[in-house]
Amino acid sequence: MSCKHKHIAIVGAGASGLFLAKKLSEAPNLEVSVFEKNRQVGAKLRASGGGKANIFNRDIRPEHYNQPAFVSDLLSRYTPEQLENQFAAWGLVTVADEEGRVYPASQFSQTVVDVLTDFASDNIHLKTEHNIQHIVKEGDKWIIDDEPEKFDVLVLASGSPAGMIPKNQRGYNGYLQDFSLKTNPLQSSLAGFLLENYPKSLSGCRTKAIVSLFQDKKLIHKEFGEITFKDDGVSGIVIMNLSAYYRRLSSTHDCRLEINLTYWDENFDISAYLRNNQNVTGLLHPKLAAFYQQHPFDIHRLTFPIADTYSLDTAQVAHGGIDLSEIDYRFKVKNVQNLYLLGEILDVDGVCGGYNLFFAFASAAVVGAELLR
Ligand SMILES: Cc1cc2nc3c(=O)[nH]c(=O)nc-3n(C[C@H](O)[C@H](O)[C@H](O)COP(=O)(O)OP(=O)(O)OC[C@H]3O[C@@H](n4cnc5c(N)ncnc54)[C@H](O)[C@@H]3O)c2cc1C
Structure with missing residues (x-):
């Protein structure tokens, strides 16, 4: 033309x-x-x-x-x-x-x-x-x-x-x-996740982790990087990227996040660690360590169902x-x-x-x- x-x-x-x-x-x-x-x-x-x-x-x-x-x-x-x-x-x-x-x-x-x-x-x-x-x-x-x-x-x-x-x-x-x-x-898309059964006490905690998005038994996407725990969910670049893959699903039912906190060694032996230490104070961010004390969880798989992404704004x-x-x-x-x-x-x-x-x-x-x- x-x-x-x-x-x-x-x-x-x-x-x-x-x-x-x-x-x-x-x-x-x-x-x-x-x-x-x-x-x-x-x-x-x-x-x-x-x-x-x-x-x-x-x-x-x-x-x-x-x-x-x-x-x-x-x-x-x-x-x-x-x-x-x-x-x-x-x-x-x-x-x-x-x-x-x-x-x-x-x-x-x-x-x-x-x-x-x-x-x-x-x-x-x-x-x-x-x-x-x-x-x-x-x-x-x-x-x-x-x-x-x-x-x-x-x-x-x-x-x-x-x-x-x-x-x-x-x-x-x-x-x-x-x-x-x-x-x-x-x-x-490229937003944080609103999570279910989520403890507000984690709000303000920042840590590195390997984070996986699952739908039922299927791994949709997995990334490593820093995540930030908010009042009602999580954010950070890793999370935003996972939200893009979440959005592309034809249905978003049964989706969950699995957070592996031992990012430096995916198979870190927590049992061996706890044999030598009374608690996880020396292992995790203080807020995560406090949460673990109250509700012991699998630190390779801290799991939350996904309610939704954060809003468009x-x-x-x-x-x-x-x-x-x-x-x-x-x-x-x-x-x-x-x-x-x-x-x-x-x-x-x-x-x-x-x-x-x-x-x-x-x-x-x-x-x-x-x-x-
Ligand atoms: C906080 C934030 C950080 C980001 N960081 C990155 C990054 O680092 N890297 C990356 O690749 N992407 C990033 N993005 C995404 C990227 O900025 C956008 O995808 C990109 O700007 C889109 O370009 P665009 O020209 O299509 O739209 P825009 O850049 O949004 O431009 C559209 C323009 O149209 C104007 N407009 C809208 N309606 C009308 C109207 N009726 N009349 C007249 N004007 C109108 C708007 O005011 C706006 O200025 C980020 C986005 C946000 C919100």
């Missing part, structure tokens, strides 16, 4: 919308308006990775997404290496940790937002405090609310309400009612969104001219470690290449 003199509207100035705008600023003959409901752009990107923004992973594996086939296909067209090169070309210096998680070298997410909003030409118009309510198509032009300008191409990049307080979730993406796109219900990403059957591999909506969808508005979610920002950026890169053709 030749986009000479085309007017492009992007709804949402988050990770994917800003990445696309930055790319399109390389073509000064395009006019691009980016509509953002907030006063500041890139709010979730700034909050990402605890303010450091884990912007992608060098080793993106499709099986860590809920849509492995689609992501596998995406990776055949856009790789983490291409993303790394793109950021480098834009002047963003990045560093990777031993797990392949990539961060800005500044260790500051604002740097990423600053790079993405440092446009190559003045063809990009950031329109903040524009909460888009309605979009209609008249002929081959898109009309957005009462904006005087009419647009040739529309890109929807308005993400999901995950991580937002419930008050701000209401009416989120309300303009999507103007489109008849198949949408799967939004549920929290505490989640890092939403499971659900616009069904992938609505788009083709270029992120273009099928049977609708000049309509594209990017990032988390789609029903794609990955685990922690840069997977979700990778998807947001990679989808924007694919659409950017298409619009610049």
Whole structure:
């Protein structure tokens, strides 16, 4: 598609919308308006990775997404290496940790937002405090609310309400009612677990553990890392990752967490330890040791039934969104001219470690290449 003199509207100035705008600023003959409901752009990107923004992973594996086939296909067209090169070309210096998680070298997410909003030409118009309510198509032009300008191409990049307080979730993406796109219900992913038969006395305890998610007799997923015990359940990166696999189950009945507290040795001989020691004070976090004193438990398998995940406002990403059957591999909506969808508005979610920002950026890169053709 030749986009000479085309007017492009992007709804949402988050990770994917800003990445696309930055790319399109390389073509000064395009006019691009980016509509953002907030006063500041890139709010979730700034909050990402605890303010450091884990912007992608060098080793993106499709099986860590809920849509492995689609992501596998995406990776055949856009790789983490291409993303790394793109950021480098834009002047963003990045560093990777031993797990392949990539961060800005500044260790500051604002740097990423600053790079993405440092446009190559003045063809990009950031329109903040524009909460888009309605979009209609008249002929081959898109009309957005009462904006005087009419647009040739529309890109929807308005993400999901995950991580937002419930008050701000209401009416989120309300303009999507103007489109008849198949949408799967939004549920929290990358969130903590609300547990049953859980002792509040553990609240505030942090420890390393090997944590397994079981459904009945079947091991669904197992990870090692730090977990935090809360008033009514557990959280931490390991737990958030397990919640992603929990969400992908067709039914979540009979699910439980098994926490192996002897992470340094899965088969640590507790009987031998207790033959030489009166209690587990020297072995476990004090809160866990106190709980053990009252209710002795198997320290290789501290088990709690899962009631649910924590709510969407505490989640890092939403499971659900616009069904992938609505788009083709270029992120273009099928049977609708000049309509594209990017990032988390789609029903794609990955685990922690840069997977979700990778998807947001990679989808924007694919659409950017298409619009610049
Ligand atoms: C606390 C937290 C930490 C995270 N950490 C990481 C991490 O380290 N690594 C990682 O890979 N992922 C992380 N994520 C997930 C990641 O931030 C998101 O998946 C990603 O930002 C999605 O990008 P997006 O462009 O689709 O949506 P967003 O970045 O959410 O952008 C959507 C934009 O659209 C705007 N918008 C919405 N509706 C409208 C409307 N009607 N009109 C106008 N504007 C609108 C929103 O205000 C927003 O600015 C984290 C998420 C959270 C909540």
